[in-house]
Structures are given as structure tokens and as C-alpha cells.
Amino acid sequence: MSDRSTKASIRIGDRLHEVALSRRGARVVASVDGREYRLNVHESHGGVYSLLPLDEGGAQVEVQVATSRADAGTYHVRVRGRAFEARAETPGSRDREIVLRSVGAGPRPLRSVMPGRIVRVLVEAGASVKRGQGIVVVEAMKMENELASPKDGIVTQVLVSAGDRVESGATLVVIE
Amino acid sequence: MSAPFRKILIANRGEIAVRVARACREMGIATVAVFSDADRDSLHVRYADEAYPIGPPAPAESYLRIDAILEVARRSGADAIHPGYGFLSENPRFAAACERAGAVFIGPPPRAMEMMGNKIEARRIMKAAAVPITPGSDGEVTTAAGVLAVAAELGWPILIKAAAGGGGRGMRVVRRAEDVASSLAACRSEAAAAFGDPSVYIERYAARVRHIEVQILADAKGNTLHLGERECSIQRRHQKLIEESPSPAIDEATRARLGEAAVRACRAIGYRSAGTVEFLGDGEGNFSFMEVNARLQVEHPVTEMVTGIDLVKAQIRIAAGEDLPLRQDEIRIRGAAIECRLCAEDPDNNFIPSPGRIERLRAPGGPGVRDDSGVYEGYVMPPHYDSLFAKLIVWGETREEAIERMRRALDEYVVEGIPTTLPFHRRVMGDARFIEGDLDTRFIEGLNGHSPEAGREATDRAVDLAAIAVALARDSGARRIAAETERQGRGVASGWRQAGRRRQLEDRL
Numbered sequence: 299m300s301d302r303s304t305k306a307s308i309r310i311g312d313r314l315h316e317v318a319l320s321r322r323g324a325r326v327v328a329s330v331d332g333r334e335y336r337l338n339v340h341e342s343h344g345g346v347y348s349l350l351p352l353d354e355g356g357a358q359v360e361v362q363v364a365t366s367r368a369d370a371g372t373y374h375v376r377v378r379g380r381a382f383e384a385r386a387e388t389p390g391s392r393d394r395e396i397v398l399r400s401v402g403a404g405p406r407p408l409r410s411v412m413p414g415r416i417v418r419v420l421v422e423a424g425a426s427v428k429r430g431q432g433i434v435v436v437e438a439m440k441m442e443n444e445l446a447s448p449k450d451g452i453v454t455q456v457l458v459s460a461g462d463r464v465e466s467g468a469t470l471v472v473i474e
Numbered sequence: 475m476s477a478p479f480r481k482i483l484i485a486n487r488g489e490i491a492v493r494v495a496r497a498c499r500e501m502g503i504a505t506v507a508v509f510s511d512a513d514r515d516s517l518h519v520r521y522a523d524e525a526y527p528i529g530p531p532a533p534a535e536s537y538l539r540i541d542a543i544l545e546v547a548r549r550s551g552a553d554a555i556h557p558g559y560g561f562l563s564e565n566p567r568f569a570a571a572c573e574r575a576g577a578v579f580i581g582p583p584p585r586a587m588e589m590m591g592n593k594i595e596a597r598r599i600m601k602a603a604a605v606p607i608t609p610g611s612d613g614e615v616t617t618a619a620g621v622l623a624v625a626a627e628l629g630w631p632i633l634i635k636a637a638a639g640g641g642g643r644g645m646r647v648v649r650r651a652e653d654v655a656s657s658l659a660a661c662r663s664e665a666a667a668a669f670g671d672p673s674v675y676i677e678r679y680a681a682r683v684r685h686i687e688v689q690i691l692a693d694a695k696g697n698t699l700h701l702g703e704r705e706c707s708i709q710r711r712h713q714k715l716i717e718e719s720p721s722p723a724i725d726e727a728t729r730a731r732l733g734e735a736a737v738r739a740c741r742a743i744g745y746r747s748a749g750t751v752e753f754l755g756d757g758e759g760n761f762s763f764m765e766v767n768a769r770l771q772v773e774h775p776v777t778e779m780v781t782g783i784d785l786v787k788a789q790i791r792i793a794a795g796e797d798l799p800l801r802q803d804e805i806r807i808r809g810a811a812i813e814c815r816l817c818a819e820d821p822d823n824n825f826i827p828s829p830g831r832i833e834r835l836r837a838p839g840g841p842g843v844r845d846d847s848g849v850y851e852g853y854v855m856p857p858h859y860d861s862l863f864a865k866l867i868v869w870g871e872t873r874e875e876a877i878e879r880m881r882r883a884l885d886e887y888v889v890e891g892i893p894t895t896l897p898f899h900r901r902v903m904g905d906a907r908f909i910e911g912d913l914d915t916r917f918i919e920g921l922n923g924h925s926p927e928a929g930r931e932a933t934d935r936a937v938d939l940a941a942i943a944v945a946l947a948r949d950s951g952a953r954r955i956a957a958e959t960e961r962q963g964r965g966v967a968s969g970w971r972q973a974g975r976r977r978q979l980e981d982r983l
Contacts, residue, residue: 302949304948304949304952306945306948308944308945310937310940310941313937315938315941317941317942317944319949321946326942326946328942328945330938330942333938335938335939335942337942341946341950343834344834344950345834345890345947346834347943349939349942351939359936359939361940361942361943362834362888362890362943363943363944363946364833364834364891365947373944374890375944376888377939377940378936380936381900384941384944386944386948411826412826412828412857413829413830413857414857415857438827438857439818439819439827439857439859439860439861440860440861441711441827441861443826443827
């Protein structure tokens with residue numbers, strides 16, 4: 299079995315951590331911002347790791363990693379009773395974030411954050427709306443949820459009407 | 475002991491259908507499941523001896539269809555029907571129709587449900603039975619002038635409530651005289667639309683109240699026992715999230731007083747089976763009647779844990795005509811039990827519902843831990859039904875031990891793929907007010923913080939290990955894609971994946 303090395307920048311909270319891994323089978327040498335960990339790693343099934351830090355006596359730590367449904371680059375991590383949200387940063391991703399923040403103009407879709415049924419559409423095409431204003435009411439799991447406009451603007455398209463079933467991520471209304 | 479019934483139809487779904495099926499199996503009674511088109515792969519179907527489709531996903535077209543359910547009872551030869559909670563459980567027409575069809579309804583007599591179904595009528599009956607009721611109007615109020623007259627006596631704010639409402643729906647708080655006319659009109663039209671009855675009445679409104687309820691068991695001879703109380707003050711949208719028994723706010727004398735009031739309430743309506751009498755507490759030891767829940771409650775396990783009585787089996791035996799085998803002085807409350815409701819909701823996003831696929835599931839175990847679940851790994855929760863998918867219940871010799879045990883069990887509980895209320899429960903179990911037992915129905919508003927943590931110190935081993943695990947997961951993911959690409963020859967899979975990923979990125983821009 300050959301050695302395998304990778305590097306990654308992982309953001310947890312407001313701190314960015316530089317991680318370097320070198321793995322050979324179950325043996326992993328990892329460095330986080332220069333702090334070195336020698337580990338025995340066992341992955342029981344996708345994303346569930348049992349780590350034995352070899353320099354800490356018989357210590358054992360279980361870590362669970364799950365990718366976020368909403369955002370491919372975001373991970374939910376649990377270490378014992380603590381929960382973290384982590385983002386893997388790639389060289390392009392920081393630039394992209396900056397671009398994302400600056401894009402206030404242009405059409406923005408309002409998407410359903412859940413599968414469900416449209417109860418009411420509160421606006422018509424051509425209406426001018428404020429950021430945070432209720433646009434569509436979606437019912438899921440016996441609850442009605444008002445989805446709000448992501449920006450100030452004009453409603454250019456209304457793609458659903460009351461009674462429609464929608465999937466998670468479906469575009470409901472476009473606001474420009 | 476011989477089985478009281480041969481075969482029971484369970485007219486419900488999810489965790490409660492599984493719970494009832496477990497009791498039946500232990501009693502040697504065959505079970506019949508019914509399922510909608512959205513529930514063919516649900517756990518309650520797999521735990522049943524027979525299973526029959528009853529219609530499309532919408533509850534009105536399946537789980538609420540009396541004719542379809544009774545047709546299954548006839549075809550399967552079920553001699554009794556357990557309604558669970560929700561759906562048809564408190565529908566007197568269903569209870570009566572079961573009896574007419576020759577199947578025993580496992581629940582109270584239809585007449586008792588009818589008497590409690592109208593809240594104005596319920597208040598009148600309770601007052602006559604010397605059960606303390608919340609100060610309010612003597613009957614229906616139809617005019618703004620009528621509301622103002624009641625408000626002048628009670629003081630502001632007041633609550634306008636639909637006579638036919640329930641489950642936290644059909645009520646409105648009014649804080650000043652100017653809003654009375656519009657609130658009354660809105661409440662009446664909402665009540666007419668939601669319940670088919672526009673009648674409303676007035677109650678005094680208190681912002682900070684404790685929600686305490688008493689579990690009752692009554693047999694056909696009228697023997698009626700109280701099994702202690704449950705504290706259910708931790709709620710969102712007027713729906714409970716955490717329950718415990720006993721309540722940390724109730725002493726032995728109050729427990730006896732409430733229990734006796736609850737027994738009087740049930741006797742006044744000729745109640746039979748398991749039932750619950752709900753009270754509101756004002757924090758100064760005063761309790762007033764709110765309503766009778768004429769069914770098994772979601773939170774019944776906490777009572778089972780502290781009394782040792784299986785409420786579902788008791789319901790079944792009572793329905794078969796057996797007498798209660800216990801007297802009131804044989805009921806003992808031992809230790810403390812807590813229940814956390816696991817719902818597919820995002821607690822960091824206003825408890826927005828989050829149905830979807832459960833990618834990973836590992837339930838806790840060990841001493842004093844009970845997991846009443848309706849799901850399994852790989853199950854896709856449909857959007858048509860309640861978000862509750864499991865209940866985690868623990869028992870401890872003391873409330874302190876129960877809290878410590880709940881913390882441990884919550885840490886063991888793994889649900890990935892959908893947001894759940896698990897992080898919320900972990901927060902509550904560490905909250906000083908909860909630990910003190912300082913609870914009221916607005917507890918959640920005072921709960922601060924959200925779950926994802928930032929590193930606490932500059933070098934935090936847990937943060938480092940989290941970062942390492944993410945790097946490992948990314949590395950494994952990259953290797954899997956590479957292997958797949960190789961296997962598929964020309965890299966078709968990877969091409970699709972990249973296209974998919976590119977689309978995601980474009981969508982985000």
C-alpha cells in the first residue's frame with residue numbers, strides 16, 4: 299500500500315485551518331496548522347470515523363461527518379457531544395464568496411426549501427417586493443411555511459399556483 | 475392470561491402504529507396495518523401481520539377515511555380497532571361506526587368524546603363537577619360588546635377560542651379593546667372554515683403558564699385511576715417537544731388534588747379507557763382545567779416509565795371488558811422519566827419542516843433508555859404527515875439522573891440526512907433553567923445560542939479532529955469518484971457528476 303498525501307483548507311466557525319494528511323492504510327499522520335496528530339483511523343461506514351490518537355495513550359474519539367443537503371461544500375461534524383459546521387475551501391471558493399456577496403442585482407429565484415404543497419401565492423407578476431416580505435406559503439408536514447423574498451425587487455415570474463406539489467429546491471418565483 | 479382479542483386493526487401510521495403493534499405482539503394478538511400510497515415502505519407496515527392499502531397520500535383520502543378502514547376491518551376479520559393518536563382517534567362518528575361494524579373501538583365511548591369535543595360544553599360540565607376552570611365567559615360570545623363585557627371582568631389580555639378547536643389551533647390573543655371587533659370576526663371565520671363551527675368563547679390569557687396533564691385509566695365499571703402527572707411546558711407553535719413525569723413543580727398534596735379533580739372530570743362524562751386531563755398552572759400553585767384528550771397521548775411513555783403500567787395493553791384489556799386490576803393506593807410513581815420528541819424540523823431555522831431521506835441512523839440503548847421510533851436507515855420521510863419520527867424516553871432514579879441519562883442518550887443518537895430537533899434537545903438538557911425545573915410555555919423563546927459551535931480556544935483538540943475528519947471524508951470521496959471513473963471506462967459517471975456540480979455552482983451564483 300502506498301502513501302497518499304492531501305491538503306485541505308477547512309473553515310470551522312470564523313477560523314480557517316490548514317490540514318495536511320498523509321495516509322498509509324489505517325495509519326494517518328495529520329497536521330492542523332502545524333499541530334501534528336498520529337492517528338489510527340477506522341471508517342465504519344461513509345463518514346463515521348473512529349480515531350485513535352496514538353500519542354494520547356488509549357484515547358478513542360468517534361467523529362461523524364455528513365455533507366449538508368443544501369450546500370455541497372458544507373459539512374456537519376459531530377465530535378462526541380459537540381457539533382460543528384465546517385466548510386472546505388478550495389482556491390476558487392473564497393473568490394466566489396466575494397462575488398456572491400456583491401451580486402445584489404440580477405434575477406434571483408425563490409426556491410422551496412422543502413418538498414410540499416403550495417397553499418398560497420402572495421404576490422403577482424409585476425409586483426414590487428421588499429427583502430424579507432412573504433412571497434409563497436408552502437405546506438409540509440401539516441405546517442404552513444411562509445417563504446420570504448431574498449431581495450428587494452420586482453416579481454418577474456410566478457411559476458406555481460395554489461395546490462401545486464413542489465420538490466425541495468424547485469424555483470417558485472423569480473425576483474429581479 | 476388468554477388474549478382479549480384475536481386480531482387488532484391499527485388505524486394509524488408511524489411510531490404510534492409501531493408502538494401499538496408491539497403491545498399486540500406481546501399479547502399474542504395478530505395485527506392489521508393500513509397504509510396510504512406514501513407509506514408502502516413505512517416501518518409500521520413491516521411490523522404488522524397483515525397490511526392493506528387505503529388510498530392516496532393526503533390524510534383525507536386515506537387515514538381519515540372511515541369507510542376504507544372499516545372495509546379493511548371486515549376483509550381482515552379484525553375484532554377490534556386501535557386508532558392511535560391524531561387522525562380518527564377523537565372522532566365519535568368513527569368510534570360509533572366501528573361498533574356498528576362489529577369491531578370494538580379501543581378508546582372512550584363516543585358520547586364522552588362528544589361531550590368534550592365542544593369546549594364551551596366541556597367548561598360547563600367541569601364547573602358542575604367542581605373541577606376548577608380557567609376564568610372566562612360562561613358560554614358562547616357572538617358580539618364585540620359581549621367580548622368587551624367579559625374582558626372588563628377578566629382584565630387584558632384575553633384569549634378568543636373556538637369551541638370546536640384543539641391542538642393549539644383556533645385561538646387568538648387580544649390585548650386591547652380596539653382589536654376586539656376584528657379579532658372576533660377573524661376567529662369566527664377561521665373556526666367556521668377549520669372546524670365547521672363558528673362558535674367562540676373567552677378565556678383569561680396568561681403569557682407564562684405551565685402545562686400539566688394527568689393520566690387517567692378507567693374501566694367499563696367506572697373504576698377510575700389517576701397515574702400521576704406529566705409536565706409538558708416546553709412547546710413550539712403550541713405543540714409539545716419535551717415532556718417529563720413527575721413535574722418538578724408539583725408536590726405530593728397538589729398531585730393528589732389534581733388527580734382527584736381529573737378523576738371527577740372523567741366520571742362526569744362517563745369516561746372509559748386511557749385518557750388525559752390537561753390543566754394550566756399559573757406558577758403559584760393554582761391549576762385550572764383546559765381540556766380532556768380522549769385518546770392515548772404522544773407522551774404516554776413517560777407515565778409508563780414511572781408507573782410500570784403499559785397503557786396500550788391496559789387500553790386493550792379495558793376495551794375487551796376486563797376490570798382494572800389495580801386500586802389507586804397501589805399506584806406508585808417511581809423515579810423520573812423524560813421524553814424528547816425527534817422531529818424532522820430544523821431547530822436553527824424556526825423549526826421549519828425538513829422531510830427527506832434518513833441517510834444514517836443509530837439509536838441509543840443501554841439502561842433506562844427507550845426509543846419509540848417509526849423510521850429506519852434509508853427511509854424517506856414523506857411530506858404529507860406529522861414531522862415526529864421518533865421519541866427518546868429515559869428513566870432515572872432521580873430527575874438529575876434522568877437528565878444525565880438523556881444527555882448521554884442524545885449524544886449516542888445519530889440521524890444524518892435531514893435536520894432534526896436533536897441539537898435543540900441537547901441544548902435544553904444543558905440549560906440552567908431546565909435543570910432547575912423553571913419551565914413555562916415560553917421556555918423556548920428564552921433559550922439562546924444555536925448549535926454549530928466555533929472553536930472555543932485557539933487550540934481545541936475537538937476542532938482539530940473535526941477538521942481532520944472533514945479532510946479524510948473529502949479524500950475518501952475523491953478516491954471513490956476516481957475508482958468509479960476507472961470502472962466506467964470513459965469517465966461517464968464523473969462527467970455527470972462534474973456537470974451536476976457545475977450546475978449547483980451556477981445555481982448558487
